[in-house]
Structures are given as C-alpha cells and as structure tokens.
Amino acid sequence: MKGAMKALRLHKTTQKIVDGLKLETVPIPEIGPRDVLIDIKATGLCGSDIHFIDGSSILPKFPTILGHETAGIICEVGSEVKDYKVGDRVCANFATPCGKCYQCLTGRPSICPNRSMIGVTDDGAYAEYVKTASSALIRLPDNIPFDQGAAATDAVATPFHMISKRSGMKPGDTVAVFGLGGLGIHAVEIARMYGAGMIIGVDVDDYICERAKKLFGADEVINSRKIDAVAEIKRITGDGVDISLEVVGVPESQLQAVNCLRPGGRALMGGLGAAPVAMPNTGIFVRREWEVLGCYAFENLEIEKVLKLASAGRLDLSKTVTSHIKLEDISVGLQDLHQKKGYPIRIVAVQD
Structure with a gap:
C-alpha cells in the first residue's frame, strides 16, 4: 500500500515532554x-x-515513531499470511519474539532477547498506520471497542501476566499493590478476579486511592505520603501480605513492597525505573525467605485471555479509558499523563 501518512516522530530526547514528538x-x-x-x-x-522522550530509557534509533498499544483494522496482508485477512479487527502485542532462542523455546517469549518491538526497535503506532508481524496479532472480539482493545494490550495485559504467570497467587491470599495508576488499578481488579482474600492499594494521592477502592475493588487503601505504608499493612493483616506488586519503579515503593511481606511472601517488580532496585538487608531477607521476581510484558495468549474475559463480562474494561484525544494531540496527552492532569488511567488517541 503506497502513499503517505501522518505520524509523530521523536528525533531527540528532551525534558520538555510536550515538545518531544x-x-x-x-x-x-x-x-x-x-x-x-x-x-x-x-x-x-x-x-x-515518556521515558523514551526524556532519555531515562534508551531507544536504539532516531527518528522513531513511538506508540505500542494499538488496535485497528487490517488493510493489507503479506503474501505468506494465511490466518488473517483485510478487514479483520485486531490488536497487537508490541513485541515479536524470535521463536528460536532459549527463552522462546522454554516458554518465556516475553523476555526473548532478540524480540523486535513496535514503538521501540521498529516504528510504532503514533501514526495512521503501523506495520507488524502477523504472529503478533490478537483478534479483537466484536463487542470490545477499539480503545479498550488498545489499552488491553499493555495496561491490562502487564498486570495479568504478573498475577497469572508470575505471582503463584492462591484463592484467599492477601495482596498489596504499590502504585494505582494505569497498571496498578488493573492489578487490583485482576487480583480480585483471581480470588485474593484482601487487596490493599498504596499510592501517594488521596483521589487515586479512593478511586481504587470505590471503582476497582481495593479493600483498603493507604496514602504512603501520609502514613507509613509498611506499618499500616502489618497492622491490617497482622503479619504482612502474601504477595505484593510494585508497578511504579521507584526505590521507595520497591522497598516497601518487600518489607510489607509476611515471612515466605513474594514481591513482584513490574515498574520500569532508572534507579537501582532497593532491597532490605540480606539478613532479614534470608531469614524470612522472601522472594522477589521481575515481571516484564506479556504473551499473545495473555492478551487473548484478557480480551476473552472482557468479552464475557468477567473483566470490566469500561473504566480503563479515561479520555480520548486526536493523533495530533498525543504530545499534550503525554504531558497530561506525566503530570497526572485529570487523573488519567489510560488516555487513548482515536482515529476514524
């Protein structure tokens, strides 16, 4: 398909987010x-x-079209593509694993070291069209809108991967979620769906805490700027939580996520931050047999499961998208996201 399209490209890093693209x-x-x-x-x-724009995460090339959470309609297929056709409603996993390395062959494609990624190694979806491997596609159910389908590919699939594949969560487990933004708010909802006995949400903003409790199912919420989160979690639970999830990537909350565990507990680190991971001293860590696991991305099957659960009405994505913008307004949208203006969960750029 020949022709031209509009796209937002990053040519160099800048601390002024609104001027980046x-x-x-x-x-x-x-x-x-x-x-x-x-x-x-x-x-x-x-x-x-935002991390790519400000340089705290490194891109392999410039200029680059960012954007990796996308859904749309197939308008062209390659000569060897058999499973999809023009007109199919789809969303895409941003990563395409190689299928040949040790990680891929042992069932860990989300951490394939040779994967290509739209919006990172390849041009992404802050554009009118995006190219991707057909193996990265997931069919979008007819009753799931495109905006929810796009958000599901990361904001929902990431915490789903953390809980369903990495946490070992059992019905009745106590859970703490640190960071109640786009990832954490869905971690609360998914933990509830997986049968968590008690879910405690931790953030630094009263409004965000209350939203997690009123709309997404947190049993207790803690503003860690006002209250010692670890002490409060242990007061509520008696001896700490079975599982904690940290989705911010901030050393302070990482340390809290470990220290709030009961002996034998497991902390899952899913936040991407530039600072070194913070850990308690090894004496405490060893004697309590704490586990800390990194969690990255997701697999096609996990996105498919999220969409099936949403399609069946068992996972509510209707509150996921908090605002819609146009393609040309993405830079302003990213600045609003960075500044938490309007308390966004997911801002989605939509096109006709």
Missing part, C-alpha cells in the same frame, strides 16, 4: 511477506514513552 508526513510502511498493515483506530498512551 513532531507531527510529520512520512511514507506508509511497506510490509514483508509475513507482515500486516493495520489501519489504526486507537492507540493508548503509555508512561514508558
């Missing part, structure tokens, strides 16, 4: 035999793109 006219991507071209209908704005 430039709206340009660029060629529509040319697809290979195993690729598809998606006519983008919705793209979620993610905090990781």
